[in-house]
Amino acid sequence: MGAQQRPTIKTVAARAGVGRTTVSRVINGSTLVSDEARAAVLAAIAELNYVPNSVARGLVTRRTNSVALVIPESESRLGSEPYFSAVIRGVSTVLTATRTQLQLVLVRDRGERDQLTDSVAERRVDGVLLVSVHEDDPLPGILENLGLPTVLAGRRSPSESLSHACSDNLGGGKEAGRHLISRGRRRIATITGPLDMDVSRSRLQGWRDALGEADIAPDGRLIATADFTEEGGMLAMRSLLERAPDLDAVFAASDVMAAGAMLELRRQGRRVPEDVAVVGFDDSYIARYAHPSMTSVRQPVEEIGSTIARLLLGEIADPGAARQHVMLPTELVVRDSS
Amino acid sequence: MGAQQRPTIKTVAARAGVGRTTVSRVINGSTLVSDEARAAVLAAIAELNYVPNSVARGLVTRRTNSVALVIPESESRLGSEPYFSAVIRGVSTVLTATRTQLQLVLVRDRGERDQLTDSVAERRVDGVLLVSVHEDDPLPGILENLGLPTVLAGRRSPSESLSHACSDNLGGGKEAGRHLISRGRRRIATITGPLDMDVSRSRLQGWRDALGEADIAPDGRLIATADFTEEGGMLAMRSLLERAPDLDAVFAASDVMAAGAMLELRRQGRRVPEDVAVVGFDDSYIARYAHPSMTSVRQPVEEIGSTIARLLLGEIADPGAARQHVMLPTELVVRDSS
C-alpha cells in the first residue's frame, strides 16, 4: 500500500472526461475554462489525491521554485555564530510564504565550493543567496556569468553592484565609539574582523569617525584584527594589552570576539567595565548570557534574511529589473559591560 | 552574455561524433564504452562546458538526489537552540560528501506542515529527516504511508519502528543524578521537557533511577515540567522553589532551561553552586558562557546529524533494508555550577 503508481495529469483528465490541457489549465488557474469543466477536474483531483509532479513541470517551465542559500562554514561555525541561524530564519519565512524551497548549502572548503557551482549549473535552483562574502570572492562573479539571479547578505564593497541587503555597519561602529566616549573613555581600542570584508572595514571606519569627532588622535596600537572567532578575539585582546596597556575600552566587531576579549581581560585581572569597557556587535544571546552582560550594537539579522529573500524572488520574477541595495539600521543596546 | 542556450546531451553527442546514448553512458560511468569514444565525449563535454540537466534526469530516474530536513521551529527557535544548528551541520557533512542536496524546511505551524506534505508528495525529495518529534506527531505516519524513506533524530517512544538515531538520554539523566548525589546533594529537583517527547521522559527516568539507586524516596514536589525554553525553565524553577524550598540541586533537561533556572535562583538570592547545584543537558555554548559555568551532559549532536543522514541515504539506496536504531553515548562535563 501507499507506494502504488501515483496518478498523472492523464489519469485526472480521463477521470474528469476532459483533455490533458484542460486539467493543466485548471491547475495553473487559467480563466479560459468553463465552470463545469473546472468543477469536474477539481473533483477528479480530489478523488485521485493528485499532486502535480514538480520535476516534470520544471523540465518545461525551466523553473524549480527553489533557491540556494550558501553559507561559508569554514570561517564561522554555524551555531557558535548566531548570525547565520537568524538569516536562515528570515529567509525561510519569506520563502515558505511563496512556496519556494530552500536549499541549504554549507561550504567548508574550495572543493565543496566547486561542487556548488556545478550544482547551480545543473539548474537545480532559480537563484542564489550568498552570505558573508569576502571582497575577492569569485563566486558572485561566476554566478553572474551563469546568468543566475544572485543576492548578497552584506556586500563586497560600498560600490557593490549585485542586489544586497546589509546593516548600517558604519553607523553601528560610530554609535559604539560615541557611546564609549560618552562614558568618559579616551583610550579606546577596537578588534576588527578580516579586513577583506566590508563589514569589518565599515565598522572600523565608524569607530574611527567617532574618535575623530571627539578629536582623539588615531593610534595604530589600538587596532587589532581577528577572524570573528572567540579564540581570535582572545588573541587580539592579548596583543592589544601588550601594545597599549593603558587602554580603557574596546569595541569588538562581533559578540563572539567580544566574549573572547572579555575572557582575556578577566585572565589578566582587568575588571569589566571598571577598568576596561567592552562593546560588541550583533546583540546575540552571547551578549545577554555574558558576564557581565554585554553592551552591543544590534543589527536586524532576521530582517536581512527576509529582505534578501524578497529581493531574490523579485529578481527571479523579473530578471531585467534594476538591482536593489537595502541598508538596515542598527541600534545600540546598553548593558553592564560599558 | 552568459545566458545563451546551454548545451544539451545532443550538442555534446554531435560535437563528439557519437550518439546520445554513448554520451549518457560516459556521464554515468558505464564500462561499455570504447576508450576512444569516451575520450571524444569527455573532450566535447569540456569544450562545451556541458553540465547535465538534473531536472530532466530526475524525470526519468525518479530520483532528485535531495533530501528534506524538517525542523519544527515553533517550539524551539533555531538559533537560541544550538541543538538544531549542530544537527544541520552533521547532516550537511554527510550529504555533501555524497553530492546530495539538503532541503531545509522550518515548520512553524499546522499550515506550513500541510504545505510540507504537499511538497513531499510532489516528489521533490528522495527522503525526509525529522527532528524533535512528539509522540503523537502525525507526520512520520503520513510519510511512511507515502512510501517515502524517513529517518528520525530522536524517537517517538522506546519502541520506535522507524530508523532513528538518538543519544542515551536515560544514561545521561542517570549520570547527572549520580553526579549530584556524589556531591552530597539529597533534595534533588528536576526540570523536564514536554512529557509527550521521549527525550523528556528518558532523561526524567534516568534521574529517577539515580535517586532510586541511592535510596532517595521519590517526591513529586521535586519535578516540574517546562517546554525547553529559558522562560519555561525560569517559571519551573520558581514553582519548584515554592513547593520545595529546601531543594539543594536541580537537573534540567536542557542547557537553555538550566540557564533560565539559574536566572531565577539568582533572583531569589540562592547561590549556585553553594546553595543549589545545577546540571544542564546538551553541553552547548550556553553551558560554557553561563556564570558560573555550567555542568552539563554532553550529547554528540553533530554525530546524530551525520548518523541520520547516513541512515537515510542507506534507506534510499535500498528501500527494503531493515530499519536501524542507533544510540549514541553521552558524557558528563563537570564545571562550576555543581
Added chain:
DNA sequence: ACCTCGCTTGGGAACGTTCCCATTCTCTGC
C-alpha cells in the same frame, strides 16, 4: 566458410508536464 557470441553503438520510446496551434461550438450583428 559460416554461425555464434560478446562488445559497442545508436535510435526510439518514455518520464509528466506546459505551450502552441488548430478545431469546434456558440453567439452576435447585419
Added chain:
DNA sequence: GCAGAGAATGGGAACGTTCCCAAGCGAGGT
C-alpha cells in the same frame, strides 16, 4: 441566414534525460 468573432477545448510537440532493444562488427570455434 450567414459570416465572423470569440470562447472553450484537445492533440501534438517539446523540454533533456535514461532505458530498452535491435543492429553492426570483429573474433573464435567448428
